[in-house]
Amino acid sequence: MKVLMVAGTMHVGGIESQLMHLMRNADKEQFQIDFTSNMADAFHRKEIEALGGKFIVLSNECREHPIKYCRELYRIMKDGKYDIVHAHELFHCGITLFVAKLAGVPCRFSHAHNWREGDDESGKYSLTRRMYQSAMRMLIRRYSTVQVACSTWAGKFLYGDKIIRKNSYHLVFNSVDTKKYLDNYGKEEIGEFVEKDGWKNVINVARVSRVKNQTFLVDIAKELKKRNRKIRILCVGDGDDEKMKQEISDNIKKYELEEYISFLGVRNDVDVLMRKSSAFVLPSKYEGMPLVMIEAQATGLPCVSADTYSREVDFEIGKVMWLRLSDSVEEWTDAIEQSVDSLKASKEEIIRVVESKGFDSKSFSKKICELYKADYSEKKSKEVR
Numbered sequence: 001m002k003v004l005m006v007a008g009t010m011h012v013g014g015i016e017s018q019l020m021h022l023m024r025n026a027d028k029e030q031f032q033i034d035f036t037s038n039m040a041d042a043f044h045r046k047e048i049e050a051l052g053g054k055f056i057v058l059s060n061e062c063r064e065h066p067i068k069y070c071r072e073l074y075r076i077m078k079d080g081k082y083d084i085v086h087a088h089e090l091f092h093c094g095i096t097l098f099v100a101k102l103a104g105v106p107c108r109f110s111h112a113h114n115w116r117e118g119d120d121e122s123g124k125y126s127l128t129r130r131m132y133q134s135a136m137r138m139l140i141r142r143y144s145t146v147q148v149a150c151s152t153w154a155g156k157f158l159y160g161d162k163i164i165r166k167n168s169y170h171l172v173f174n175s176v177d178t179k180k181y182l183d184n185y186g187k188e189e190i191g192e193f194v195e196k197d198g199w200k201n202v203i204n205v206a207r208v209s210r211v212k213n214q215t216f217l218v219d220i221a222k223e224l225k226k227r228n229r230k231i232r233i234l235c236v237g238d239g240d241d242e243k244m245k246q247e248i249s250d251n252i253k254k255y256e257l258e259e260y261i262s263f264l265g266v267r268n269d270v271d272v273l274m275r276k277s278s279a280f281v282l283p284s285k286y287e288g289m290p291l292v293m294i295e296a297q298a299t300g301l302p303c304v305s306a307d308t309y310s311r312e313v314d315f316e317i318g319k320v321m322w323l324r325l326s327d328s329v330e331e332w333t334d335a336i337e338q339s340v341d342s343l344k345a346s347k348e349e350i351i352r353v354v355e356s357k358g359f360d361s362k363s364f365s366k367k368i369c370e371l372y373k374a375d376y377s378e379k380k381s382k383e384v385r
Contacts, residue, residue, distance in 0.1 A: 094139030
């Protein structure tokens with residue numbers, strides 16, 4: 001079966017990480033998985049190609065012109081003779097699936113990864129945006145053969161209540177490579193950022209953006225300094241909001257917070273940094289089903305998180321503190337202080353939850369591949385009739 005993933009850049013992010021789990025674990029004899037991208041030097045390109053997938057870079061022209069985009073996507077799908085197109089770009093999935101239908105692709109998957117879009121935490125959209133969402137939702141309903149969501153909230157947001165009651169809808173939780181975390185559970189790390197001289201680390205892993213709300217972490221760092229608490233926030237990730245990054249940098253210098261918060265950029269040793277930390281914090285304005293929350297809990301870390309996404313991600317072993325974004329900086333700082341002083345979850349508890357909830361990447365890949373095979377078989381049987 002030939003599968004085409006349409007998922008934006010395939011650079012660095014939660015959706016991209018999730019799709020790489022699928023790429024690594026899918027049976028290469030059964031599935032040929034290719035990707036489109038609008039970034040030639042995307043972070044995951046080399047690994048995709050090393051695993052046998054094609055990395056198809058869209059032209060600069062089509063990025064700015066919807067008609068040219070549709071024509072180019074149509075040509076890719078038609079020439080590639082794909083059996084399955086799997087779209088991951090929220091409401092934009094509607095256009096992708098419409099083009100896939102025109103190109104004769106029999107199996108057309110839509111995947112909901114978020115329950116909100118844009119930087120406005122209120123969730124209020126302009127009339128033009130609401131019209132766009134309505135039109136795209138109609139296209140998704142009409143031209144998708146299978147609808148997948150990473151959480152109940154994400155499914156309701158993209159598809160509406162009617163779709164999530166249909167047999168074609170499937171709730172498939174996000175996952176991580178839990179083996180990497182469980183095999184090294186409790187390992188004592190060495191090197192930079194090791195907790196010493198009374199300092200404790202709290203880690204945040206997210207794209208630097210208004211949605212991920214790292215400016216709030218700077219406020220927390222100010223409060224930690226005010227309290228003279230030796231707690232350092234490690235922020236892993238990067239983003240393209242240069243104005244925001246400059247604001248953060250200026251405030252760190254202005255309030256002399258260098259000891260209390262560090263921005264580390266993109267890292268490939270997130271699991272190591274988590275083992276060097278005592279807690280995890282996530283003040284995002286919204287999320288779909290954050291992989292980093294699963295990774296943090298798989299490490300055993302106590303977590304402090306905004307209540308801005310589905311609690312289906314919670315391991316439910318008493319290690320997550322949910323706060324409102326409207327809660328004060330002092331209340332968030334109290335929670336972080338409490339978390340760094342808490343015991344980590346036991347390995348036995350983590351294994352039990354991972355197995356029961358299907359949070360492992362192999363479980364995720366198996367479920368998606370089974371959906372591929374089921375939809376493909378159904379379409380083939382209809383052709384025979």
